[in-house]
Amino acid sequence: MNQVVEVSNLTHDYGEVVALRDLDLAVPPGITGLVGANGAGKTTMLRILLGLLHPTEGSVNVLGHDPEAEPLEVRARVGYMPEVGSLPLDQTAADFVAYTAELAGLPPREAKRRSSETLFLVGLEEERFRYLGDFSTGMRQRVKLAQAIVHDPDLVLLDEPASGLDPEGREQMLDLIKRLGQFDINVIVSSHVLPDIERTCDWVVMLDAGNLLRSAPLKGFEKDSTVLAEVLERPEELAAMIRQRGIEAVVDGLRVVVGPGEGLEDAIVGAAARLGTGLVRMTRGSASLEELFLVNGGKA
Amino acid sequence: MTEGVIYDRGYRTYEGPRRGPAGARRAVYKEGLRRVFGLGRKARAKIFPWSMMVIGVMTAIVIVGLHFAIGQAVGDAAPVELPRYADLFDAYSFISLIFIAYAAPQLLIPDRTNGVLSVYFSRPLTVNGYLGAKTLAYASVVGALYIVPQVLLHLGLGMISRDGFFSYMTDNLDILWKVPVTTLGFVAMHGALAFFFSSFVKRPGIASASFLGTILGANIVADQFARVDFPGSRFLTLIAPDQHPRIIRDFLFDRQGFFPATEAGFDAWVSAIVIAVFTALAAWFVHSRYRRLA
Numbered sequence: 001m002n003q004v005v006e007v008s009n010l011t012h013d014y015g016e017v018v019a020l021r022d023l024d025l026a027v028p029p030g031i032t033g034l035v036g037a038n039g040a041g042k043t044t045m046l047r048i049l050l051g052l053l054h055p056t057e058g059s060v061n062v063l064g065h066d067p068e069a070e071p072l073e074v075r076a077r078v079g080y081m082p083e084v085g086s087l088p089l090d091q092t093a094a095d096f097v098a099y100t101a102e103l104a105g106l107p108p109r110e111a112k113r114r115s116s117e118t119l120f121l122v123g124l125e126e127e128r129f130r131y132l133g134d135f136s137t138g139m140r141q142r143v144k145l146a147q148a149i150v151h152d153p154d155l156v157l158l159d160e161p162a163s164g165l166d167p168e169g170r171e172q173m174l175d176l177i178k179r180l181g182q183f184d185i186n187v188i189v190s191s192h193v194l195p196d197i198e199r200t201c202d203w204v205v206m207l208d209a210g211n212l213l214r215s216a217p218l219k220g221f222e223k224d225s226t227v228l229a230e231v232l233e234r235p236e237e238l239a240a241m242i243r244q245r246g247i248e249a250v251v252d253g254l255r256v257v258v259g260p261g262e263g264l265e266d267a268i269v270g271a272a273a274r275l276g277t278g279l280v281r282m283t284r285g286s287a288s289l290e291e292l293f294l295v296n297g298g299k300a
Numbered sequence: 301m302t303e304g305v306i307y308d309r310g311y312r313t314y315e316g317p318r319r320g321p322a323g324a325r326r327a328v329y330k331e332g333l334r335r336v337f338g339l340g341r342k343a344r345a346k347i348f349p350w351s352m353m354v355i356g357v358m359t360a361i362v363i364v365g366l367h368f369a370i371g372q373a374v375g376d377a378a379p380v381e382l383p384r385y386a387d388l389f390d391a392y393s394f395i396s397l398i399f400i401a402y403a404a405p406q407l408l409i410p411d412r413t414n415g416v417l418s419v420y421f422s423r424p425l426t427v428n429g430y431l432g433a434k435t436l437a438y439a440s441v442v443g444a445l446y447i448v449p450q451v452l453l454h455l456g457l458g459m460i461s462r463d464g465f466f467s468y469m470t471d472n473l474d475i476l477w478k479v480p481v482t483t484l485g486f487v488a489m490h491g492a493l494a495f496f497f498s499s500f501v502k503r504p505g506i507a508s509a510s511f512l513g514t515i516l517g518a519n520i521v522a523d524q525f526a527r528v529d530f531p532g533s534r535f536l537t538l539i540a541p542d543q544h545p546r547i548i549r550d551f552l553f554d555r556q557g558f559f560p561a562t563e564a565g566f567d568a569w570v571s572a573i574v575i576a577v578f579t580a581l582a583a584w585f586v587h588s589r590y591r592r593l594a
Contacts, residue, residue: 147419
């Protein structure tokens with residue numbers, strides 16, 4: 001399977017400030033979350049992927065093209081939704097989205113047709129002839145998403161797409177992003193709101209102060225989860241036996257928190273059997289992205 | 301009772317042609333024209349630019365009417381020389397200045413203040429392509445403001461000519477290059493200054509006022525330098541931008557005008573060089589500014 005984005009030894013600095021430091025990562029097709037606190041280097045990364053910034057060191061490949069050497073080829077196949085502003089308030093939604101389609105090279109008639117279709121897709125068909133200045137924040141975010149996908153890109157870069165939205169608007173935006181995945185559009189979503197990433201993404205790239213903390217599938221995070229075992233008696237001895245297998249175990253009354261790691265359930269059942277104590281219940285606690293991010297040193 | 305059906309049209313891929321950077325530049329150019337003329341905007345955005353165009357056209361029609369009426373009344377014995385091509389540039393010079401003061405900020409400032417440059421430059425569009433398309437849009441609308449009345453005047457004078465239309469046209473072939481060259485001088489000189497202010501000022505009104513204030517202020521200052529005599533003072537007469545296209549126009553139409561630079565002994569070639577230098581400096585400044593913004 002071809003990677004959507006491949007980054008090798010990527011470093012970018014703004015003079016004294018190092019925004020990205022020696023990153024190596026590959027982003028597979030699907031929806032990827034780019035996670036990090038403000039200033040982690042997310043927007044710098046997106047701008048490098050678009051060829052708007054050049055790496056100080058290292059190489060980048062987007063959809064088979066080097067954005068530094070072939071920026072226009074990359075931008076013709078990529079959609080971008082910036083975090084702030086980016087809408088002409090004196091234009092109608094239909095005109096603006098059609099214009100951005102033409103900017104991507106679509107003929108005018110096709111641009112108009114796709115503008116209507118895309119605004120329909122994001123739920124703005126009725127409002128498409130209204131001026132953007134009259135739109136709510138949620139509607140404006142949806143227009144920004146529409147312009148990012150109107151030219152049928154192979155990859156969409158979304159910079160904090162749910163920023164400034166109320167809970168309902170956030171839900172709608174996340175649903176739209178998930179739908180893009182269903183349409184086989186590759187998406188990279190930058191966000192510092194980790195539950196949003198958990199809800200929408202298949203893969204996650206974690207950045208902290210320009211360093212790569214993690215680039216892995218979200219499902220793989222299960223191996224980082226813990227198991228809570230509640231026993232009838234002798235929890236200390238159970239924990240000790242589990243620790244002998246090199247697995248962390250913390251006692252809390254009659255409960256033992258085991259892990260993280262793999263094969264936790266087997267270790268607990270085996271230890272309880274050898275000890276002859278009864279297991280009341282065993283629950284796998286799914287470690288949230290936020291917990292993992294904090295454990296890894298980030299401050300989301 | 302009717303039953304409604306909701307169709308989800310879903311998402312359709314696009315397999316048609318993609319025009320690449322050339323298509324992007326064309327889109328910026330077209331959108332520039334639409335913005336200046338208020339097309340696709342609310343009604344009040346259309347009032348000013350279309351009024352200016354109508355006034356420019358009306359000026360030409362009035363001049364043709366004057367020629368016709370006086371020609372009918374007194375024939376060739378008209379007591380004064382009636383305004384013609386070169387005079388038409390003066391007749392609507394104020395209108396054109398106001399129009400440029402409006403058009404250039406409209407072309408550059410809203411894209412920056414609305415923050416849409418990040419969207420535009422995420423498309424296959426370079427800074428050069430963007431600025432080139434904006435410059436072409438400016439040259440088209442301002443050039444039209446100069447050229448359309450001249451064309452009407454030319455056709456009108458041809459139609460009322462006693463020698464006949466075609467004879468008039470062949471006798472005045474030089475107009476076909478003199479008017480465009482003069483227009484180029486006005487468009488370049490004023491455009492350089494208007495784009496310069498519009499590239500860093502955030503409010504269109506302030507950019508317009510800065511442009512007009514510089515044009516008028518520099519004329520006054522240059523006029524004062526023409527009256528004093530100290531080492532290098534004659535070169536300072538060149539600072540008034542508005543005089544240079546007029547000096548070129550007078551040279552082309554074989555007229556004698558009085559401007560600070562001509563009083564200081566400079567000719568039309570110096571004005572052409574000044575326009576070229578002003579334009580190059582403004583282009584460099586605007587380009588540098590947008591390189592940082594992209």
